[in-house]
Amino acid sequence: xxxxxxxxxxxxxxxxxxxxxxxxxxxxxxxxxxxxxxxxxxxxxxxxxxxxxxxxxxxxxxxxxxxxxxxxxxxxxxxxxxxxxxxxxxxxxxxxxxxxxxxxxxxxxxxxxxxxxxxxxxxxxxxxxxxxxxxxxxxxxxxxxxxxxxxxxxxxxxxxxxxxxxxxxxxxxxxxxxxxxxxxxxxxxxxxxxxxxxxxxxxxxxxxxxxxxxxxxxxxxxxxxxxxxxxxxxxxxxxxxxxxxxxxxxxxxxxxxxxxxxxxxxxxxxxxxxxxxxxxxxxxxxxxxxxxxxxxxxxxxxxxxx
Amino acid sequence: xxxxxxxxxxxxxxxxxxxxxxxxxxxxxxxxxxxxxxxxxxxxxxxxxxxxxxxxxxxxxxxxxxxxxxxxxxxxxxxxxxxxxxxxxxxxxxxxxxxxxxxxxxxxxxxxxxxxxxxxxxxxxxxxxxxxxxxxxxxxxxxxxxxxxxxxxxxxxxxxxxxxxxxxxxxxxxxxxxxxxxxxxxxxxxxxxxxxxxxxxxxxxxxxxxxxxxxxxxxxxxxxxxxxxxxxxxxxxxxxxxxxxxxxxxxxxxxxxxxxxxxxxxxxxxxxxxxxxxxxxxxxxxxxxxxxxxxxxxxxxxxxxxxxxxxxxxxxxxxxxxxxxxxxxxxxxxxxxxxxxxxxxxxxxxxxxxxxxxxxxxxxxxxxxxxxxxxxxxxxxxxxxxxxxxxxxxxxxxxxxxxxxxxxxxxxxxxxxxxxxxxxxxxxxxxxxxxxxxxxxxxxx
Numbered sequence: 001x002x003x004x005x006x007x008x009x010x011x012x013x014x015x016x017x018x019x020x021x022x023x024x025x026x027x028x029x030x031x032x033x034x035x036x037x038x039x040x041x042x043x044x045x046x047x048x049x050x051x052x053x054x055x056x057x058x059x060x061x062x063x064x065x066x067x068x069x070x071x072x073x074x075x076x077x078x079x080x081x082x083x084x085x086x087x088x089x090x091x092x093x094x095x096x097x098x099x100x101x102x103x104x105x106x107x108x109x110x111x112x113x114x115x116x117x118x119x120x121x122x123x124x125x126x127x128x129x130x131x132x133x134x135x136x137x138x139x140x141x142x143x144x145x146x147x148x149x150x151x152x153x154x155x156x157x158x159x160x161x162x163x164x165x166x167x168x169x170x171x172x173x174x175x176x177x178x179x180x181x182x183x184x185x186x187x188x189x190x191x192x193x194x195x196x197x198x199x200x201x202x203x204x205x206x207x208x209x210x211x212x213x214x215x216x217x218x219x220x221x222x223x224x225x226x227x228x229x230x231x232x233x234x235x236x237x238x239x240x241x242x243x244x245x246x247x248x249x250x251x252x253x254x255x256x257x258x259x260x261x262x263x264x265x266x267x268x269x270x271x272x273x274x275x276x277x278x279x280x281x282x283x284x285x286x287x288x289x290x291x292x293x294x295x296x297x298x299x300x301x302x303x304x305x306x
Numbered sequence: 307x308x309x310x311x312x313x314x315x316x317x318x319x320x321x322x323x324x325x326x327x328x329x330x331x332x333x334x335x336x337x338x339x340x341x342x343x344x345x346x347x348x349x350x351x352x353x354x355x356x357x358x359x360x361x362x363x364x365x366x367x368x369x370x371x372x373x374x375x376x377x378x379x380x381x382x383x384x385x386x387x388x389x390x391x392x393x394x395x396x397x398x399x400x401x402x403x404x405x406x407x408x409x410x411x412x413x414x415x416x417x418x419x420x421x422x423x424x425x426x427x428x429x430x431x432x433x434x435x436x437x438x439x440x441x442x443x444x445x446x447x448x449x450x451x452x453x454x455x456x457x458x459x460x461x462x463x464x465x466x467x468x469x470x471x472x473x474x475x476x477x478x479x480x481x482x483x484x485x486x487x488x489x490x491x492x493x494x495x496x497x498x499x500x501x502x503x504x505x506x507x508x509x510x511x512x513x514x515x516x517x518x519x520x521x522x523x524x525x526x527x528x529x530x531x532x533x534x535x536x537x538x539x540x541x542x543x544x545x546x547x548x549x550x551x552x553x554x555x556x557x558x559x560x561x562x563x564x565x566x567x568x569x570x571x572x573x574x575x576x577x578x579x580x581x582x583x584x585x586x587x588x589x590x591x592x593x594x595x596x597x598x599x600x601x602x603x604x605x606x607x608x609x610x611x612x613x614x615x616x617x618x619x620x621x622x623x624x625x626x627x628x629x630x631x632x633x634x635x636x637x638x639x640x641x642x643x644x645x646x647x648x649x650x651x652x653x654x655x656x657x658x659x660x661x662x663x664x665x666x667x668x669x670x671x672x673x674x675x676x677x678x679x680x681x682x683x684x685x686x687x688x689x690x691x692x693x694x695x696x697x698x699x700x701x702x703x704x705x706x707x708x709x710x711x712x713x714x715x716x717x718x719x720x721x722x723x724x725x726x727x728x729x730x731x732x733x734x735x736x737x738x739x740x741x742x743x744x745x746x747x748x749x750x751x
Contacts, residue, residue, distance in 0.1 A: 115641075115644070124741060130400055
């Protein structure tokens with residue numbers, strides 16, 4: 001029988017506490033905009049903090065408080081921006097889906113070494129002494145970017161260069177902030193052509209440091225106006241271009257992702273061999289075209305001879 | 307009057323290995339064909355270049371003027387032609403602008419006018435001269451000396467210390483300066499006394515340099531007392547030296563002038579005398595080239611801007627098993643990836659270690675033995691801080707005030723790393739963290 005006493009006491013406490021909780025939850029109710037919940041639902045939920053807020057719910061609150069006047073969610077991109085605009089009833093923010101790109105193809109075979117890093121093997125530590133590569137702007141390959149990536153989209157492969165998996169990348173930009181030598185850049189997801197070099201050194205210095213460095217020769221800009229050369233390095237600014245324009249590069253730093261993935265272009269020997277073959281073929285074709293376009297000179301010369 | 311030196315807490319006793327070069331008289335090095343003279347050889351703003359490509363310059367000619375109050379002038383170390391002005395690799399591994407001079411071998415001088423009877427001159431004139439001569443702290447910190455000579459009015463200096471401790475293993479550059487240029491240092495001491503109006507000057511020298519103590523005692527006479535310091539690393543650190551001689555403690559984040567003290571390196575004081583009495587700017591310094599990987603270790607009087615490769619050639623070249631090049635001493639020096647870097651005003655040593663001297667450098671986890679706590683001369687906690695940085699918990703470092711109280715006060719002497727049984731690169735962690743906060747600040751502002 002004595003077992004009933006604690007059961008009754010505990011039940012009583014439970015009932016009293018429950019009533020009290022129900023009462024106080026009404027008294028101290030803080031009205032929250034229902035849009036916050038709806039916004040949180042449509043946000044990507046990566047909680048990466050790239051927007052500058054402490055996670056997605058905080059960002060949703062910020063959106064409501066400022067009525068959409070905050071930087072757009074870099075992870076959600078266009079689709080999320082449209083949904084956000086629909087919920088808040090404001091104009092769609094001008095965003096484009098972005099992904100990170102490590103602008104370096106200087107693997108161990110291609111880029112000259114400057115020294116061996118001893119001790120703390122990470123980029124922040126290496127950057128204190130200057131890069132272990134001869135090129136100051138190339139990927140050092142200790143993978144600090146990979147450690148901050150919330151989706152593990154960045155891997156340092158055998159060649160010692162970090163490569164971003166564009167399918168996994170959510171575009172939060174944390175790696176860009178982490179990289180001590182600013183080798184990573186955010187690019188529109190739709191961009192198919194990348195110049196895989198970041199060296200802002202003059203051509204001679206770049207040439208000495210790396211076989212696959214952009215020397216700002218401007219040959220690509222002549223093929224397609226979407227290539228822009230600024231501070232000694234070319235950048236592709238459009239969406240896509242004729243794959244043949246990429247073959248203009250004398251140092252093979254331009255990749256067209258319709259033909260090769262960035263990873264394959266940097267790491268795979270077969271892809272490189274393919275690329276070389278195509279490039280030779282293209283060069284010969286171009287040469288033949290040039291020869292055909294040139295007016296036949298022999299007869300003219302023959303006539304002029306005394 | 308002699309002062310008994312106070313031993314500072316912590317510190318270590320590494321193998322000093324100074325006998326390799328301590329008996330070698332400093333030899334003048336012939337001017338190399340190429341001089342690479344960086345514009346930023348000092349703390350503070352880089353100097354502003356005054357010459358252009360193709361100009362002919364003379365030894366001692368001003369080629370760059372101070373770029374601000376905390377900055378220093380830069381002079382040509384020999385006569386020749388300016389062949390390039392542009393970025394080069396500096397001893398710290400970063401890139402910086404430098405003036406490259408192709409020397410003509412004539413070594414034609416263009417000195418400043420010597421100041422006659424300097425002890426009767428206006429102190430301001432002497433400070434101007436020190437500024438014009440581009441003199442910076444030659445112990446390694448390269449703080450512009452003219453700034454130190456004019457302490458802020460709210461913290462008057464009553465005691466000037468000369469740092470001749472040279473606690474860094476292997477290095478003997480200051481040692482040789484003290485032995486060979488004791489008279490010059492004595493002249494410099496009189497000038498500093500005159501400029502700063504102080505009555506008390508002390509020279510601190512570690513007890514392992516009896517010949518230097520003897521030479522300076524004889525040369526200085528009543529001008530300054532010579533204090534024999536216990537042999538312990540890092541005795542030559544500014545705050546440790548001040549405590550050892552004066553018993554005053556400099557609080558964290560404060561300068562020595564806060565406790566009424568200013569410290570000069572002995573070589574800096576000799577350079578002040580050179581500039582005032584001879585009119586010679588700072589274009590040459592003594593550099594110790596030493597280590598198991600050098601054929602002919604010694605002390606050399608090297609023109610500022612000499613590339614390490616030229617200096618090594620003069621020192622007999624590398625031995626076959628040479629494996630690592632360090633600019634500075636083994637404790638606080640920086641590993642260099644290339645010897646194509648110039649010797650600048652703050653580099654007192656070139657250390658080349660051979661393979662047998664290099665130990666296994668893999669490090670493990672902290673085992674919480676606490677040896678680093680005992681070794682730290684600043685009574686800090688390298689163990690905890692190192693763990694937090696290793697894990698990237700920078701926000702916690704900020705939160706627990708570790709950054710303010712510990713990290714900013716760490717002067718990277720390396721004692722903690724030296725004693726760690728698991729070879730943890732603690733100093734490297736601290737440098738990384740400092741670099742992290744610097745970059746954060748840069749991004750903000």
